[in-house]
Amino acid sequence: MRPPVIEAIKIENYRALQDVEIKKLKPFTVLVGPNGSGKSTLFDVFAFMETSFTIGIRNAWDRRGGLQQLRSRGTSGPIAIQISYREEPKANLLTYRLEIDEERGRPVVSREWLRWTAGAAQGRPRHVLDFQNGSGYVVNEATGKKSEEVLDGPDRLAVNALGQFKSHPRVAALRRFISGWYLSYLSVAEERKSPTAGPQERLSQSGDNISNVLQYLKENHPERLQSVMKALREAIPTLDRVDYETSPDGRLVLFIKDSPFSDPVLASNASDGTLKLLSYLTLLYGPDPAPFIGIEEPENHLYSSVLPGLAQQCRQSSERSQVLVTTHSHEFVNSCKPDEVIALYRGADGYTRVVRPNNLPLVVDMLDQGALLGSLWQESYFEQLPEPKTPVADLGERA
Structure with a gap:
């Protein structure tokens, strides 16, 4: 049985990702965009989550300079990360939301909840867990009874604490899922x-x-x-x-x-x-791969002719793990499908915006005529992205 697959992610107030929501994520997803567009920041969101679950929020928070360095410029309120996923392909949709603020220089989990969405006939989404500032409730999934709980600190994750009990199988599964993520920083x-x-x-x-x-x-x-x-x-x-x-x-x-x-x-x-x-x-090719694998700019140190094959291998591996790749390589993107690629760019307000190539009629039409996806991206058909400007020195004679 394959591990859960994240179908959507929503991020608020995380550096350039002031208000970003990406839906219809695929088991194999590729992020493209110019330097500074937010690719590495989105990659870091997953790394932040994994570190928070395996080492602790304080460690993940301090590594990144705390709220002053993490929160989007010119905004207020907590940082929020929300993922929607299914434990199995036809299972109910589960949504986990984590909001983190800061008090006296220390991170505080201001809100954390997990809910599942049943079919339309079964009513609105139901919370499995809901905590604020270290206290809240969790539902015993066997009996349906709510249990009030208090954590030993406002910087603790309820999912981490309660996910160790068999009486909360969905919470335990989420804890195992995020704790098992692999973000590559190969050196x-x-x-x-x-x-x-x-x-x-x-x-x-x-x-x-x-x-x-x-x-x-x-x-x-x-x-x-x-x-x-x-x-x-x-x-x-x-x-x-x-x-x-x-x-x-x-x-x-x-x-x-x-x-x-x-x-x-x-x-x-x-x-x-x-x-x-x-x-x-x-x-x-590992026998028991991580449920989520993140690879940043795999083209570094690799010859361009190797990249299409590596893209195919990433897609093949996505049958067993969800794979997220960031890249600047059009050769890599040429081997991707339109619905696997997401382009990020900065809007006029300085915050990241999302473009889906498969939603652009001109791109779809040119692909139908035989154009290559990576070449279209390289030629700026995805969006009129701001071009980086290189300062030109004044070489004229000085007075």
Whole structure:
């Protein structure tokens, strides 16, 4: 059974995302737009949620400079993040909303609720959980009875606290869902490291345990490792194999061998692009992938001809995980479907606006005539986006 899929997200007062709502999200979604349009900010919303659930709101809040740095300029009120999702394809729609304000420099969960929407014949949406400033109620889903609860602080998440009880299965499922999100911040410098030996099931956000994950796949899921290697060779035909050895001091040393040569090279001397692509494929082909995977600008370090194949692999992986990608690459977008792509841009007020290419008649008509989606975006057919201006120095003679 596949994990839940987010169908809509609404964000208020989060930096440039002052009032943004995106509906009809697909299992594979690609964000495009110029620099400063809000792509990374939207990506960070998901990272903020994941950190809040796994480490704590205070940590997520302080990392980003608190309310002064997070709240949209010129606005008041709390930051709000709302997601609508289904636990299964035909299940009722669930909506979770989190509002965070600040008191005396500390984050406060001013409102948090979870509700489910039944069919039209079953009436209006029903709250499963509803809390304000650390107190509220949760509904026992077996008996339908409300239970008043008080958390041990206004910066605590009710879903995190109550999601540990079997009597609240929807709350528990939401807690597991968000806690399991994976936001990629892969670093080639980290991927070159030689970690302590030992299999690890999941790739870290930085990729510093890529050798450990390969060890895990080799020992437990060799067919998955073969799929990773097959996809890597298709993208890099000269590649022979990727393997690791355990050094005398108990570390995993990753090496890469090209077919024209007899001796492999250490990962520390390998191509940046090879290491980056290896990490992406290991992430996407994992036997038990994260329910939500975020990848920011995968084109960095990769040759343009590799990107269409990577887009296809992301779509294939979206059958098991929801995949969100931000990109500046038209080659990547050329392999996407119109309803998978969302363009972001800044309006005249400085806040982010959303454009859906599949809602633009001219774009749809040109696609029907054989145009490529990424090329249309590159040529500004999605929207008349503000062009960045480069200051020009005055090279004239000085008086």
